[in-house]
Amino acid sequence: MSADAAEVEVRAIAAGGDGVATLEDGRTVFIPRTAPGDRVRLRTLRLHKRFARAEIGEILAHGAGRVTPPCPHYVRDRCGSCQLMHLSAEAQREAKGRIAGDALRRIGHLEIADPVVIASPTQLGYRAKVTFAVAGGRMGYHPLGQPDRVLDIRDCLLAEPAVRRLHQAVRTAASLLPVDVTRIVFRRDRHDGLHVVVRTDGKDAWVKGKALHGQLQRAGLTATIWWHPEGGAPRAVAGGVQPWPATIFEQVHPAMGRMVREAALHALGDVAGQHAWDLYAGVGDTTVALVARGATVESVELDRRAVEQAERVGPAGPIRRAGLVEERIDEMQPPAVVITNPPRGGMEPVVTDALARTAARRIVYISCDAATLARDIARMEAAYAVSSVQAFDQFPQTAHLECVALLERR
Structure with a gap:
């Protein structure tokens, strides 16, 4: 079957967020970033024994629930953190x-x-915690279907305003992060304390945590800075001890x-x-x-x-x-x-x-x-x-x- 010739109509959203349609031979095909009611021409069709996967080649007709995503990373970079931003809030709830x-x-x-x-009550700006991967000088999420790559996320619209400001302030001071940083968490706790948790894959001491704290203070932000080395316990390295530890699970x-x-x-x-x-x-x-x-x-x-x-x-x-x-x-x-x-x-x-x-x-x-x-x-x-x-x-x-x-x- 030629990928260029395959045209399908999306009937539903599957667990995980891909659209679901049926090929002419009866196989179910999963297509990310599609909406129920979309008619699409497929590309990069990958056939398996009982199902298939494909990408959008062209949207021939839009489903009723399709909207323009508000985040440029979702469209331009195919950020994989969100799966349904191309659907209206009502269409998302119906799909779920x-x-x-x-x-x-x-x-x-x-x-x-x-x-x-x-x-x-809110569709954006609701997350009190975001976790970014760090690699190759980039801090952000993984592209859709590419867990080995990291996008440079300039702004996450899902984060609460205070968490967004914290992320952006740390971006400007990224030279103060340890060279072996692998993950970074930005968080507001239930007492409104802000936290930056820096995860590293080594145990060499991070000596610039206090400098990062000072940089954030100059940006008008007070946060506790945590260092979490691989295999070790997280520890506060600057900003004092908050009444609520940053590494305890809470709903985001x-x-x-x-x-x-x-x-x-x-x-x-x-x-x-x-x-x-x-x-x-x-x-x-x-x-x-x-x-x-x-x-x-x-x-x-x-x-x-x-x-x-x-x-x-x-x-x-x-x-x-x-x-x-x-x-x-x-x-x-x-x-x-x-x-x-x-x-x-x-x-x-x-x-x-x-x-x-x-x-x-x-x-x-x-x-x-x-x-x-x-x-x-x-x-x-x-x-x-x-x-x-x-x-x-x-x-x-x-x-x-x-x-x-x-x-x-x-």
């Missing part, structure tokens, strides 16, 4: 709802409609993170006088909320620094454990209710098996990947039925979304 619904039906064995995706979209947590707590219902598990607990925000609602709580979190921070700033009473959930879950008292918020890879089989053996009346599962959510639901389907699934556009312009699923004991 379809992706989630498909995963829940196909993998989770659920008879369920596509969830309605709750909109973010704070407003939507709070909305998701409130939805999860609402789904859990009345917990007063009940014993609750908070799995993959992070810094303990959900634990705090459960205690405030009258529950006794046991939590597990892998990051010991997050557990230590939770013990410093959280209420007394909860039993907080540091370690892998799969290694600590058998130590815990039987729960009446559970909130679980695992990373993108979902829960290990030993965890879903343990949950299925509990007598918990409700499990609320917060997930940033509909496919692993659906897989874990299927593992527990003999013990728990899904009552509802809510979806949230926590990461506008990308193919990612957050889901909150309520599972009730059969």
